Structures are given as C-alpha cells and as structure tokens.
Amino acid sequence: MACGRLWSVMAGILILGCTAMYITSAILPLWSVKTDKSYSYGLWKSCARNGTCTKESLSCSRFSDNELQKCMNLIIIRMFLLLACIFSGFTSIAVVKLVFTGGSTKTFERVRILAIASFIFGMIAFPVGIKWSLDHSSTILSTAAILATTGNGVNLLAVITIFMTPKNEITPFDANTSVREK
Numbered sequence: 001m002a003c004g005r006l007w008s009v010m011a012g013i014l015i016l017g018c019t020a021m022y023i024t025s026a027i028l029p030l031w032s033v034k035t036d037k038s039y040s041y042g043l044w045k046s047c048a049r050n051g052t053c054t055k056e057s058l059s060c061s062r063f064s065d066n067e068l069q070k071c072m073n074l075i076i077i078r079m080f081l082l083l084a085c086i087f088s089g090f091t092s093i094a095v096v097k098l099v100f101t102g103g104s105t106k107t108f109e110r111v112r113i114l115a116i117a118s119f120i121f122g123m124i125a126f127p128v129g130i131k132w133s134l135d136h137s138s139t140i141l142s143t144a145a146i147l148a149t150t151g152n153g154v155n156l157l158a159v160i161t162i163f164m165t166p167k168n169e170i171t172p173f174d175a176n177t178s179v180r181e182k
Contacts, residue, residue, distance in 0.1 A: 008165055010161050019089050023085050026044075026085060028143055035138045081148065
C-alpha cells in the first residue's frame with residue numbers, strides 16, 4: 001500500500017505544480033514581449049513599458065477581418081487555459097482526497113479522467129497561445145508562455161504518474177461495502 005500512496009503523493013505534487021503554472025500563466029500579462037521590451041501582451045491585458053495597460057477585448061465583434069483571427073485565437077487560449085486550470089485544480093483535490101481518505105475504484109478512475117482532460121485542455125491552449133503571441137509584430141515569447149509550456153510538461157508527468165499508480169494499492173476501501181480490505 002505504501003508504494004501506491006507514494007505514487008499518488010508524487011502525482012498530487014506534480015498536478016499542484018501544474019495548476020500553479022497554469023493559473024500564473026493565465027494571470028500574467030507576459031505571453032509575449034516586443035523585442036525592444038517596449039510592450040508586453042497578456043491574455044487579459046497588454047502593457048506598455050511606462051506602466052499603462054489596456055484590457056484585451058472579451059468579444060471579437062468590433063474587429064476587422066484582419067484582426068478577427070487574432071482575437072478568436074485569444075478567446076480560444078483563454079477558454080482552454082481556464083478549463084485546464086479548473087480541471088487540474090479538481091484533479092489536485094481528488095488526488096489529495098485519495099491519499100488521505102482512500103476511495104473506490106470509481107474515484108480513482110475519475111482522477112485519471114480529470115488528469116487527462118486537464119492535459120488535453122492545456123495541449124490545445126498552449127500552441128494556440130504561442131501562435132497568438134508570435135502574431136504580434138516583432139515579439140518573442142515571454143514568461144507566461146514558458147510557464148504554460150512547462151505546465152503542460154508537468155501535467156504530462158502527473159498523468160503518467162497517475163496511470164503508473166496501482167489502483168488496488170491506493171483504494172483501501174471496497175467499493176461496495178466500504179470495509180477495509182486486508
């Protein structure tokens with residue numbers, strides 16, 4: 001049983017780290033920076049070097065055809081990165097619950113599904129985010145884009161760890177009777 005708990009604790013630590021990276025990536029106004037460092041672009045606002053910031057639009061209705069694709073990419077990034085944050089957060093909570101209280105085989109399978117969903121949402125968000133970041137003229141990727149990419153790598157490691165965890169060693173209660181197995 002100790003081996004299963006150890007794998008679960010490692011997965012929990014990884015998924016918590018991934019959640020923190022996703023959330024930080026979503027909040028920071030640093031997805032890309034102009035090469036002369038005069039302006040930075042984020043998912044929710046863009047800032048000039050002098051400290052003045054403008055909010056990014058929540059709707060694409062006012063954009064011309066040239067800017068519409070860039071705006072749609074921004075909305076896609078926001079949506080999938082927020083879903084990745086939410087699902088990785090739920091996965092963290094579920095893993096902590098499994099480690100401390102045990103659970104049924106169904107609970108363990110739900111953790112696996114949540115972890116995979118979080119990874120898939122992150123995998124959709126970050127390449128679109130990189131494309132959106134580099135669509136601005138004379139820009140390079142910055143901190144938030146690197147955090148999202150690293151978060152996906154950590155999320156992948158967490159998914160692998162969750163799948164390597166032996167089910168029967170982490171679920172100490174019988175799913176039907178709620179009696180400890182021996």
